[in-house]
Amino acid sequence: MEIYIDREPDQAKLGRSWSKLKLCFLVNPVAGLGGPLGLKGSDSIDPGEVARRLGAGMVLPSISRASRFLSELLSLGFDGLTISPEGIMGGDLLLSIGYRYIELVKLEKPYIDGISTREHTIEFVRNAAKLGCEVLVFVGGDGTARDVYHAMPLGSPFPVLGVPAGVKVYSGVFATGPESAAYLIKLYSEGLARIEYRPVIDADEDMMRQGYLKLARVGELLTLTSGALTQDSKETGYGYSVxxxxxxxxxxxxxxxxxxxxxxxxxxxxxxxxxxxxxxxxxxxxxxxxxxxxxxxxxxxxxxxxxxxxxxxxxxxxxxxxxxxxxxxxxxxxxxxxxxxxxxxxxxxxxxxxxxxxxxxxxxxxxxxxxxxxxxxxxxxxxxxxxxxxxxxxxxxx
CATH class of the missing domain: 3.40.50 (Rossmann fold)
Incomplete structure (x- = not known):
């Protein structure tokens, strides 16, 4: 893993807690693509197909939602250090939106046609603690949350917050939207957000295509919560008359x-x-x-x-x-x-x-x-x- 600083932070401006925050940020560019296509998720979508759609001018749902989160975070006054993989997993957006203090990470495994896979998510999360991460924000769905959980070091050294962008969003680790996620980060920096373990839940996409909902509780992640800004996890019961x-x-x-x-x-x-x-x-x-x-x-x-x-x-x-x-x-x-x-x-x-x-x-x-x-x-x-x-x-x- 190669790390480089794109812009050197002005240390004089890092005196406030909001500015001292080291935020790790990643985007799963494939997340959400399965929705308009009528699929029950995006786990099986080929990165090459994503690259072709990008080339045809398609705006990826996850990129759009990531942009909303980052823009809202800036509007709330965030000027801390943002650590992100280079390219489509976050670096490109940070540069285009105008983030000043960023640390871009070159992952060891190359992207496929410029598109990342779950292996890239896992690599970045596994190294996030070494990068000084204090909170991790990911843009994706339950599949991304599952990958983050499996990559997280034992003991969850920092909290995680999901920006919902997937077809499946049953887990309890997601904010209710991109802007809500940005506000939660601000509350966290002020010591006003709760930190608690919440469930990571994933559904079997093949079973859903056959008409069966099979939810699996993958585990728990330390998550930021604050009232209605965080969504509840999916219920599994069904016992009523309609x-x-x-x-x-x-x-x-x-x-x-x-x-x-x-x-x-x-x-x-x-x-x-x-x-x-x-x-x-x-x-x-x-x-x-x-x-x-x-x-x-x-x-x-x-x-x-x-x-x-x-x-x-x-x-x-x-x-x-x-x-x-x-x-x-x-x-x-x-x-x-x-x-x-x-x-x-x-x-x-x-x-x-x-x-x-x-x-x-x-x-x-x-x-x-x-x-x-x-x-x-x-x-x-x-x-x-x-x-x-x-x-x-x-x-x-x-």
């Missing part, structure tokens, strides 16, 4: 409209009661009470919209995380959500979730859309039974 919701939907669904059925076991069970063979973790399309598409990617959804018109979106909050859009349903892109419009989003919630969730979160990757979606909605919780819930952009700190 017959009333199904009966109500049977009455209100217009057979002349296109309906996008979001992922999750709640909607899959409702569909089963209605006689619809829905995939459990995919986005399916319904028109005229028949499926016209299953396990769709964003491109396929857009083609169906061209045929059948603007859709109605039926979604449910994912597990215990409270996320309505932007977690596990990235196939429903900001463009598709805009085609539907906020008045054509139907929220369904099991009675169990409805009893404990008053606020639901959105993190679509489009900040303007997130703000447009904010407000109060009626969620269907039973037969002709609704509950008013508040929708909030997850990345807002207030």
């Amino acid at each position: 017959e009333g919701i199904a009966a109500y939907l049977r009455e209100i669904i217009d057979p002349q409209r296109l309906y996008l059925l979001g992922p999750g076991r709640t909607i899959a069970e409702i569909a089963r009661i209605l006689g619809i063979a829905k995939t459990v973790f995919g986005v399916d399309a319904l028109y005229g009470w028949r499926l016209v598409g299953t396990d769709l990617d964003s491109e396929s959804i857009e083609k169906l919209i061209q045929i059948y018109g603007d859709p109605v979106i039926i979604v449910t909050p994912i597990g215990g995380t409270g996320f309505l859009l932007g977690r596990g349903n990235q196939q429903i892109t900001p463009e598709i959500i805009r085609r539907a419009g906020k008045n054509n989003i139907i929220i369904v919630m099991s009675p169990e979730k409805a009893n404990r969730m008053n606020t639901l979160l959105v993190d679509t990757g489009d900040k303007k859309l997130d703000e447009d979606l904010e407000g109060y909605y009626r969620a269907i919780v039973g037969y002709r039974e609704e509950k008013v819930v508040k929708i909030k952009a997850s990345w807002k700190t207030g």
Whole structure:
């Protein structure tokens, strides 16, 4: 591992705790790519395919979210030392955004077509303590969190915080959004954030493609937390009745409209009661009470919209995380959500979730859309039974 200082810090400015902080930062560029493609994760995506998409001008979801985190951190006044791998894993962004005090690390293993793999994540994390790391921020999903956990030295010498960018974000080590993560780092520097062990959870992508959710508790990482700035981990229980919701939907669904059925076991069970063979973790399309598409990617959804018109979106909050859009349903892109419009989003919630969730979160990757979606909605919780819930952009700190 080769280390070089890109810009020498001004020692006179390193007197405040905010400025003394040594922050290690890494990006998994592959994270989140599987969402729009209709995959159940990004673990199996070939780095060469990522390089081709970059060459075609695609903006990687993880790079976009990393940029938001770094920009927000600067706006909060951060001028400590940031340590990051060179290139696409963080160094390029730090240079382009204008960070002054950075230490870039050249990893021993070369990138594949300029794209990193899990081996690069593991190498950087294993050496982070030697680099003087005081807090590690990674941009990715549960697969990245798993790699960080396996690479972390025994005893977790420093806390970790995830910026959510993956398809699977079930672990409890993530902030609710890029801006929330930046604010958590500021709170940590002021001694105002709690530090506690939280679970690293990962799902078997192959099992999810077959319609089964198999969650594994990989371990625990020392994590920064502060109230609603950190998301909860995924619940695994399922023991409730949704017959009333199904009966109500049977009455209100217009057979002349296109309906996008979001992922999750709640909607899959409702569909089963209605006689619809829905995939459990995919986005399916319904028109005229028949499926016209299953396990769709964003491109396929857009083609169906061209045929059948603007859709109605039926979604449910994912597990215990409270996320309505932007977690596990990235196939429903900001463009598709805009085609539907906020008045054509139907929220369904099991009675169990409805009893404990008053606020639901959105993190679509489009900040303007997130703000447009904010407000109060009626969620269907039973037969002709609704509950008013508040929708909030997850990345807002207030």
